[in-house]
Amino acid sequence: MATVENNKHNEQAHEHKHEHEFPKMSKYDEALSKYNTDLDDAAVRDAVRKIIAEKVHENDTLEVKKFLFGSIELTSLKTTDSDESILAFTERVNQFDATYPDLPHVATICVYPCFAKTVSESLEVDGVEIACVSGSFPSSQALIEVKVAETALAVKDGATEIDIVMPVGKFLSGDYEGVCDDINELKQACGDAPMKVILETGCLKTASNIKKASILAMYAGADYIKTSTGKLEPAATPEAAYVMCQAIKEYYDETGIQIGFKPAGGLNSVMDALIYYTIVKEVLGEKWLTNKWLRLGTSRLANMLLSEILGEETKFF
Numbered sequence: 001m002a003t004v005e006n007n008k009h010n011e012q013a014h015e016h017k018h019e020h021e022f023p024k025m026s027k028y029d030e031a032l033s034k035y036n037t038d039l040d041d042a043a044v045r046d047a048v049r050k051i052i053a054e055k056v057h058e059n060d061t062l063e064v065k066k067f068l069f070g071s072i073e074l075t076s077l078k079t080t081d082s083d084e085s086i087l088a089f090t091e092r093v094n095q096f097d098a099t100y101p102d103l104p105h106v107a108t109i110c111v112y113p114c115f116a117k118t119v120s121e122s123l124e125v126d127g128v129e130i131a132c133v134s135g136s137f138p139s140s141q142a143l144i145e146v147k148v149a150e151t152a153l154a155v156k157d158g159a160t161e162i163d164i165v166m167p168v169g170k171f172l173s174g175d176y177e178g179v180c181d182d183i184n185e186l187k188q189a190c191g192d193a194p195m196k197v198i199l200e201t202g203c204l205k206t207a208s209n210i211k212k213a214s215i216l217a218m219y220a221g222a223d224y225i226k227t228s229t230g231k232l233e234p235a236a237t238p239e240a241a242y243v244m245c246q247a248i249k250e251y252y253d254e255t256g257i258q259i260g261f262k263p264a265g266g267l268n269s270v271m272d273a274l275i276y277y278t279i280v281k282e283v284l285g286e287k288w289l290t291n292k293w294l295r296l297g298t299s300r301l302a303n304m305l306l307s308e309i310l311g312e313e314t315k316f317f
Helices: 002-021 027-033 041-059 062-069 083-099 113-122 144-156 168-172 176-190 207-220 238-255 270-283 300-310
Strands: 072-075 108-111 129-134 161-165 195-198 224-226 260-262
Touching: 027 176, 027 207, 041 238, 041 270, 062 270, 062 300, 072 300, 083 108, 083 113, 108 113, 113 129, 113 144, 129 144, 144 161, 144 176, 161 176, 168 176, 168 207, 176 195, 176 207, 207 224, 207 238, 224 238, 238 260, 238 270, 270 300
Parallel strands: 072 108, 108 129, 129 161, 161 195, 195 224, 224 260
Antiparallel strands: none
16 A cells, blocks of 8 residues: 555656646747747847948938828926926927928827826827827836726827836746736727837846847737837837837737837937838838838927928927
8 A cells, every 4th residue: 555655656756846847838938939039239239230330321311201200209298297288289289280281290199198188179180199108107116907097097088099118027027927917908908099018128128138028018919019218218229129120020920910119218319210210111121111100209309300301490399
């Protein structure tokens, strides 16, 4: 009898050992395993340097600058924002359409959720989206119930797009399930409104982390992936953009699902915009060069691009 018990015990021990040696891969690790996430930061830097040196100059044209202007998400995310200031901000977009009928309008007005109603009720230009940063922007540090409620209310008040921040702390501690669950719950709260997931690439440090975060965000329901909140340094970088665009391309090749891209934060010059445009063109191709699939999160760039398009210094916004 004892021998039978011993044999059984040994079999169980062997099974446990076997399980320990070959842990079952989570569905998140399985999703990541379909992509190359083992990236070399120096190789990424070199690839980006090469693109900038060889390709940017050919995109430095009036036509591209007009396109970039039409891809801007005109953003006001200040502590001092008020109904009055956001109303005036929206009015400028209305006036722009009348003042420059031959130029494209901006793609989006981006504000905090408490101003969605103000923008929604005062925006008169067809085709300009209303984006709200939601889910406890910019830290994403809140109870999921709070983040879901904020997102649902923003959509109810007129937001046509939602920008959320990936829970970066969960990602860095390896809680991929927590990351994906958060993103997916917020995606449900968006209803039909497209959702952009901000990776806050400056906190992710490595190209490998940026690639993994990009894939997990898309896997969990992102319609766009976005570099940064603009509230932390470093914000968007060409290297982060390059890795994110690679991830979008590979995800598209794997699934057939097209995901948009939005660099934001640190777009300080027309040259910055041209660099991001060039990276998208070289990595993703023409299919992404529309103001649906490429967005630029910035306000300071609007006047700079406008000045170059018009050939004189212009401070419209």
